[in-house]
Amino acid sequence: xxxxxxxxxxxxxxxxxxxxxxxxxxxxxxxxxxxxxxxxxxxxxxxxxxxxxxxxxxxxxxxxxxxxxxxxxxxxxxxxxxxxxxxxxxxxxxxxxxxxxxxxxxx
Amino acid sequence: xxxxxxxxxxxxxxxxxxxxxxxxxxxxxxxxxxxxxxxxxxxxxxxxxxxxxxxxxxxxxxxxxxxxxxxxxxxxxxxxxxxxxxxxxxxxxxxxxxxxxxxxxxx
Amino acid sequence: xxxxxxxxxxxxxxxxxxxxxxxxxxxxxxxxxxxxxxxxxxxxxxxxxxxxxxxxxxxxxxxxxxxxxxxxxxxxxxxxxxxxxxxxxxxxxxxxxxxxxxxxxxx
Amino acid sequence: xxxxxxxxxxxxxxxxxxxxxxxxxxxxxxxxxxxxxxxxxxxxxxxxxxxxxxxxxxxxxxxxxxxxxxxxxxxxxxxxxxxxxxxxxxxxxxxxxxxxxxxxxxx
Numbered sequence: 001x002x003x004x005x006x007x008x009x010x011x012x013x014x015x016x017x018x019x020x021x022x023x024x025x026x027x028x029x030x031x032x033x034x035x036x037x038x039x040x041x042x043x044x045x046x047x048x049x050x051x052x053x054x055x056x057x058x059x060x061x062x063x064x065x066x067x068x069x070x071x072x073x074x075x076x077x078x079x080x081x082x083x084x085x086x087x088x089x090x091x092x093x094x095x096x097x098x099x100x101x102x103x104x105x106x107x
Numbered sequence: 108x109x110x111x112x113x114x115x116x117x118x119x120x121x122x123x124x125x126x127x128x129x130x131x132x133x134x135x136x137x138x139x140x141x142x143x144x145x146x147x148x149x150x151x152x153x154x155x156x157x158x159x160x161x162x163x164x165x166x167x168x169x170x171x172x173x174x175x176x177x178x179x180x181x182x183x184x185x186x187x188x189x190x191x192x193x194x195x196x197x198x199x200x201x202x203x204x205x206x207x208x209x210x211x212x213x214x
Numbered sequence: 215x216x217x218x219x220x221x222x223x224x225x226x227x228x229x230x231x232x233x234x235x236x237x238x239x240x241x242x243x244x245x246x247x248x249x250x251x252x253x254x255x256x257x258x259x260x261x262x263x264x265x266x267x268x269x270x271x272x273x274x275x276x277x278x279x280x281x282x283x284x285x286x287x288x289x290x291x292x293x294x295x296x297x298x299x300x301x302x303x304x305x306x307x308x309x310x311x312x313x314x315x316x317x318x319x320x321x
Numbered sequence: 322x323x324x325x326x327x328x329x330x331x332x333x334x335x336x337x338x339x340x341x342x343x344x345x346x347x348x349x350x351x352x353x354x355x356x357x358x359x360x361x362x363x364x365x366x367x368x369x370x371x372x373x374x375x376x377x378x379x380x381x382x383x384x385x386x387x388x389x390x391x392x393x394x395x396x397x398x399x400x401x402x403x404x405x406x407x408x409x410x411x412x413x414x415x416x417x418x419x420x421x422x423x424x425x426x427x428x
Contacts, residue, residue, distance in 0.1 A: 003149065016332050022202045023206050040152060041196075050275075061264075071297065073292065075184065076291075078290070080286050082279060095133060118232065119228060120226055123284050165371075177230050178230040178403070182397075187394075233412070237423060240416060252362065257326075295337060316348060
């Protein structure tokens with residue numbers, strides 16, 4: 001199981017607004033069942049089998065072409081852990097529990 | 108106003124767990140007022156004045172050294188928009204409103 | 215035709231040296247014909263058909279597991295241009311020709 | 322001493338060509354002495370004192386605004402090693418020497 005962040009950046013869009021391209025990418029993730037996701041301010045985070053995720057990422061990248069877009073920069077960060085099952089949820093709660101402990105035992 | 112994602116990756120940590128390093132980074136952001144933040148499964152997203160954010164990022168990067176860590180890879184993505192005030196919140200709600208509209212008017 | 219940079223970062227490696235993992239990744243690219251590549255100080259840059267590149271990247275990511283490595287962070291940046299054929303070479307020479315012109319016509 | 326890759330991506334540029342923005346970034350690095358650099362097909366790699374590098378990166382990011390560009394995405398990857406002096410050159414030659422050794426002793 002892997003966690004992957006993807007950010008799609010269309011180039012030469014005339015406008016600075018990219019939200020319509022991001023929305024299309026989110027629709028692609030919503031229209032399939034195998035990969036869980038979470039929208040963040042800087043990209044979409046996917047969770048599941050790495051090959052299934054990469055197949056979704058490939059479709060997201062492709063979706064940005066069209067309506068005059070002829071160049072797309074896509075940034076992908078994979079976090080793939082095989083010693084234990086890590087989810088988006090477990091990664092964040094692990095940090096949060098360490099923050100609580102540090103607050104109780106400062107210094 | 109800029110939005111910046113930062114991910115700190117210490118190298119040669121012996122263990123695969125990185126949450127304690129992330130927790131320290133989050134404490135650094137919590138202990139200052141000028142930059143807003145949100146923890147995501149793949150990094151910390153900061154919002155505010157770009158120079159203030161970069162100063163916080165510099166401290167986060169530095170915090171990962173110590174306890175035997177001698178090499179740190181830090182990934183920073185800046186999204187800096189000057190034509191209108193974009194916040195973490197506004198970026199996400201802009202995508203979500205386009206998703207709702209697409210649902211009402213499919214095709 | 216796309217240009218893709220990939221950096222493989224194994225986590226929990228005991229040592230700070232990552233060159234043996236990078237070398238294995240380079241061997242994977244060398245052992246196939248469809249994708250051209252160039253080693254840079256911060257990753258490997260691949261050039262060719264995007265699907266073929268992503269298949270090579272998938273193998274490079276996988277190669278970092280083993281010998282105790284149980285977590286791998288992989289950073290992938292895709293630059294995919296469809297309006298004209300862009301190569302690693304043409305991207306760099308385009309920048310260099312603009313630099314020469316700027317030197318001749320300063321200001 | 323750190324090695325840092327930076328890629329500047331202006332958004333809403335009307336054209337898909339970004340080389341003129343990259344050329345300006347390279348001029349900024351050329352016009353100072355403290356930071357060494359190398360142009361690659363996917364960005365500029367800087368080598369030197371981390372704070373000096375980040376100050377150059379800040380100027381490169383800023384240079385992309387202007388001529389109608391109102392949004393810039395900048396991708397920065399820091400590789401900061403404190404156990405030994407690593408240069409762009411030494412990182413690459415370390416990989417290359419491992420590749421030669423693997424060729425002499427296959428399997």
